[in-house]
Amino acid sequence: MVSTGIVRKLDELGRITLPIELRRSMGILDRAPLEIIVDDDRIVLKKYQPEDIFTGETDDLIEYHGLKVSKKSIEELAKIAGITK
Known part of the structure; x- marks a missing residue:
């Protein structure tokens, strides 16, 4: 895994915002479904396919x-x- 150096805080509803630069570089469109994967102590977001x-x-x-x-x-x-x- 590669660290982006980006740190975001959860809001009061437990949400985070992915930076537009990251979404663009990964080809993630607005309202695109993301799969949430738990791997030991990591939470991984993956484009849903x-x-x-x-x-x-x-x-x-x-x-x-x-x-x-x-x-x-x-x-x-x-x-x-x-x-x-």
Whole structure:
């Protein structure tokens, strides 16, 4: 990890503001979803990218019960279950 030297305080609601220069350099647009990851004693913010729960692929996703599954995984699961043509 690389330190940016930027220090921000939380406001009374627990929010922080990411500097515009940092958002621009990382390609983070206004209102972009960020994933919050806890790693030991670190809090990591990551640009959110939905992915297939089985393979991690990001193409052709379908939401099922709040989870993302790619069409390719669905086709492979259908073959395994013996329900394809």
